[in-house]
Amino acid sequence: MSADAPGEGGDYVTDLVRQHDRDRYLSTLFAPEDKRPALFALYAFNVEVSRVREIVSEPLPGEMRLQYWRDLLHGDAMAFSGHPVAEALARAIARYNWPRKALLDLIEARTFDLYDDPMPSVADLEGYAGETSSALMRLASLALADGADPGGSDAVGHAGVAYALAGILRALPWAVGRGQVFLPVDLMNRHGLTRESLLARQVGEPLRAVLADVRALARSHMDAARRAAESAPPAVRMAMTPAALVEPYLAASERAASDPFRMAVDISPLRRIWTLWRASRQAR
Known part of the structure; x- marks a missing residue:
């Protein structure tokens, strides 16, 4: 092949x-x-x-x-x-x-992954998500439009951030297990969640409140993405297909709220395929 x-x-x-x-x-x-x-x-x-x-x-x-x-x-x-x-x-x-700058910016953003420094703020997290997840959707939309600029930067920007936030919620046990803190420090401070208690996998109201705020932030970006996508061409909507999984993943995160370190934040393989297929059909 x-x-x-x-x-x-x-x-x-x-x-x-x-x-x-x-x-x-x-x-x-x-x-x-x-x-x-x-x-x-x-x-x-x-x-x-x-x-x-x-x-x-x-x-x-x-x-x-x-x-x-x-x-x-x-x-x-x-x-x-x-x-x-x-x-x-x-x-x-x-x-x-x-x-190439978009690809270089993605690499630069991924430098954060190499260290154990916590994510400083919600704005920093949104920027990280924009330079990684949103950038991928933007580049995908260019390919799907045969190299022409299809517009829709707001749609893919918000969708990419929402998808990245859902991914951070899904990967919480794995990230904490290797000492990484993607939850924003300003959000943690607001709810009294310390880095030490997070890495110790202590489940309580502070952690649940932070995760609820991240879910709300993801839904806010997803709502903005849907509004922007209404006037976007098919290439943009097709590039956003992975974001169709945001709401199912957020719902799974809510179900796992009692113990987010032990309960899987995931959906069935069949539902994943069906959700992506439906989103791709609606994008055309």
């Missing part, structure tokens, strides 16, 4: 997304077939940079891995690097006029 062709096996780029980013993998299967190689390349790049913390034991090797991607994006050798994700990404950049 070629590096461009999506499929269940044999293709490194596609399989990387299938194994580590199931939501975006499934949403891509519902996209137009000729756009799937670029979308898989984009999401595989995201997997490569977002998983650096999992692969390294210290920040310095992680910084070196991120610098590798910065160097590739700053240079002209991506298409000949020998790295299947870099080569697929280079083809997508050339074909769909993707701005």
